[in-house]
Amino acid sequence: MKRTTPTIRDVAAAAGVSVATVSKYMNGAQRFSAPVEARLKEAIEQLGYRSNPLARSMITGETRTIGLAILDIRNPYFTNxxxxxxxxxxxxxxxxxxVDTEENQEREQPLIEALAQxxxxxxxxxxxxxxxxEWMTKLNKPVVLLGRNEQxxxxSVSNDSYLAGYMLARHLLNQGHRRIAYLGFAASRWDAERIRGAHTCLSEAGLKLDVHDAHAPSTLAGKAACSxxxxxxxxxxxxxxYNDLIALGFMKEALTLGFRLPQDLSVTGFDNVPYGEYAVPALTTVDLQSEKMGExxxxKLIDALAGKPDAGHVTLEPRLVVRESTARREEAP
Known part of the structure; x- marks a missing residue:
């Protein structure tokens, strides 16, 4: 004989309480006396009852689900x-x-609107x-943005891209480098701030920043830009x-072209992705605390769902991670 799935009514009957009492106990909406809760717990365990999240969401209007829209799941920065x-x-x-929007701006809005529902x-x-x-403010759901929007x-939660760019430029200046270039990704909202930080640092030393652009924030784009x-x-x-992926692709191609790293070129990136530590040479980078950004x-979103007032924008401080891909500039003989 086929066993039937226990229902909330079965639990109520076994515990000698109402269906509403079982529902409130399961959802944590109300506490009851110790004897009542003991009976409820025993009935639930004996029957093997599991609440139906869909049914609960229809009653409470809550799904207990939070959406996260990222740009590229293959990028370890977003994975973190x-x-x-x-x-x-x-x-x-x-x-x-x-939801992975796959670096496609045309798909972002419809995908996120569907997710929000x-x-x-x-x-x-x-x-x-x-x-x-502006459309994000009309989703009728609490929203937290990764990256600050002044308008x-x-x-929102962001990292200080300006300071991160400044820190890398200062590190390279301290190693005696004077001809410093930036290989960016202009489609990113954070690219301009990283350029501004590096440019400001070099300007203070009376130097200019030579800016190049990669077609994507990927290893293949870094490799393509190298020559x-x-x-x-x-x-x-x-x-x-612009990021570690571009830097790693660039380094691989530079070695293929016969350049020595870091003797002929010091290379740096942003993000501190796990692969960077195991590259040869290991990549100098700025840790943007991506995992902490997700946390x-x-x-912030859970506080918003609980009705707590927003504490304002949070900026995470970047941290310089020095490895073997940068070295002091050797003087020409």
Missing amino acids: IVKGANRIALRHDYTLLL RVDGVIISSRMQEDAM CPIP SVMLGPDRPEALIC TAML
């Missing part, structure tokens, strides 16, 4: 954000629902320019890359 956000979600009994709140990473994000009243930077008339002594964004 997911890891941090998921850790906090699980701690607060929420499930994370992930299925969750209690949304954390968003976006390549859109600040003046194009929209959306709670034009290294075989052109103004070959740099040191290079700041902080999730905490």
Whole structure:
């Protein structure tokens, strides 16, 4: 004979209480006397009852699910954000629902709007320019943005890209480099701030920053850009890359072209992705605390869902991580 799945009514009958009491106990909405809770616990365990999240969401209007929209799951920077956000979600009994927009700005809005209909709140990473994000305020759900937007009243968490760019430029100057270039990704909202930080630092030393652009924030784009930077008339002594993936692709191609690293070129990146430590040479970078960013964004969203006032924008401090891909400039004989 086929065993039937126990229902909330079965639990109520076994414990000698009402269905409403079982529901409130399961949802943590109300505490009861010790004897009543003991009977409820025993009935639930004996029957093997499990609450139906869909049914609960229809009653309460809550899904206990939080959406996270990221730009590229293949990029370890975003993987770390997911890891941090998921850790906090699980701690607060929420499930994370992930959407990868695949670096496609045209797909971002429809994907995020669809996601918002299925969750209690949304954390968003976006390549859109600040003046194009107003629609996010009309999702009718709490939203936390990864990266600050001065034009929209959306709670946000970001890292200090200006300071990170300044720190890398200062590190390279301290090593005696004077011809310093930047290989960026202009489509990113953070690219300009990283350039500004590096440019400010070099300007203070009376130097200029030579700026190049990669077509994507990927290892393949870094590899593709290498020959034009290294075989052109103004070959740099040191290079700041928009992220670690571009830097790693660039380094691989530079070695293929016969350049010695870091003797012929010091290379740096942003993000401190795990692979950078195991590259040859190991990559000097700025740790942007991506895992902590995911944790902080999730905490802000959970506070919003609980009706707590927003504490304002949070900026995470970058940390310089020096490895073997940068070295003091050797004087020409």
